[in-house]
Amino acid sequence: MSGDIRELYQQMIMDHNKNPRNFHAMTDADRMVEGYNPLCGDHFKVYLKLEGDVIKDISFDGSGCAISKSSASMMTAVLKGKTRAEARGLFEEVHKMLSREIGEPFDAAKVGKLATLGGVCEFPSRVKCASLAWHTMLEGLEPSGKQVTTE
């Protein structure tokens, strides 16, 4: 098996894929946003419960590849209890990490555990998978009314 495949599908990612965190519909959510990549079929809903400026609770459900699902799972684990501004900030950092040029470094300290997704940039066709849940979440915080897709 090649090294970059091993890195892409490392243990933490496979664990989130197999046992996704916060993987359920939320009946009393304040916001529910759907993210859909029709070409590859990744299809998730992100649920948000807000209290003032704080993400009180966040969950997701749906289906997709290991990369999209584990990224969504990690995202919900990290964002619970964060403020809107912190969530926006993390979105920016994750976006930078995923879409950087191959071989370029990124600030791992700013993204914490999410750095496990750093290897995705080696696989340009998979960046859209890793970023889908994040764009869906952002639409929940800052609604634009547009259909969420990263294709």
Place this chain on the structure above:
Amino acid sequence: MSQEAGWDVEKIRRDFPILGEKVYGKPLTYLDNAATTQKPQAVIDTLAQYYSKENANIHRGIFCLSEQATKRYKTARHKVQGFIGAASDKEIIFVRGTTEALNLVAQCYGRTFLKAGDEVLITHMEHHSNIVPWQMLAEGIGIKLKVAPINDQGELIMEDFKKLLSDKVKFVSVVHVSNALGTVNPVKEIIHLAHAKGIPVMVDGAQAVAHTPLDVKDLDCDFYAFSGHKLLGPTGIGVLYGKKEFLEKMPPYQGGGDMIRSVTFEKTVYNDLPYKFEAGTPHIAGVIGLGTAIDYIQSIGLERIEAYEQELLSYGTEKLLQVPGLRLIGTARHKSAILSFVLGEAHAHDIGTILDRQGIAIRAGHHCAMPVMQRFNVPATTRASLAFYNTFEEIDRLVAALHEVTEVFR
């Protein structure tokens, strides 16, 4: 080793320069032939030769190059006619591809000869290009689209097809070979049943022409559509075969040069077949390249190609079924060399990425046949689609890489 007498796959592979390429340092294992086939050197040379030594517009110039280009363009049409067994080369319309051919018929035949309430019958295994044009027609003039169901093996249920073939049905459009399942439809029987009720039939032959011999006269289809690039030819060129009696009474598809006989601001007289449907400067190099592709495929012979691909299919089916957790989607008795499958919990795109790093090119997704995915209740499949230049060893490589996928997703 192939049972096909005198079959030398290594010799054939040398005709396709790309098959010697490496991907991530691994030999390219190209198993995405249902998406597009690779091109033999002869086709590549034809395109280079045309643009470097022969380029000129056709039907216009009173000079040597234009006359030569016109002649080669006509010769290619004649080759297509022979290849598919059409009665006349006037029945061969050059279009951009299968999609355009299907749209042309939906628009030109549909808008003229169908009316609100008329039914068009298709199957559940159509590619989007044989669904959406009819839905557009339904929106435009109010026809109704009827869909004949398929069984768990991915075969058309003929009993239901017969029931759906009511007096309201005024057109039938069916896929010859399903791109997502590999199913070969009993098109001859379908055509026979429809004709018994006076209903014209179009066949989407995109996945058939490079894999099985075709005789449109014997089939008796009224329209047959296919793409050049799935037949070793260039992209951007395809063919609509139509019976003369239909093409003659249909209005043109687009207006412009070449499709007219005379134009005044009061009245335009359309040109004869096939030019009536070929407005504007066509894809001349593509047409000539397609002619070379047909020469090449005929030099090998479609009977032998089909026999060898069936050997690959049997071998591949057997080997894939030995991979733990693998389920084939599409297990029709009569199949073309397409292996569509799901593997345990692994999503098709993850499989695609892992295979890609081994130099193996396959397709992952819904294959532009979302209703098929819905029928089998899967979001996507991984599809290996074979051609006559593939080898048993390449199938072994695919299987080995799938074991690697299983390891990652254990």
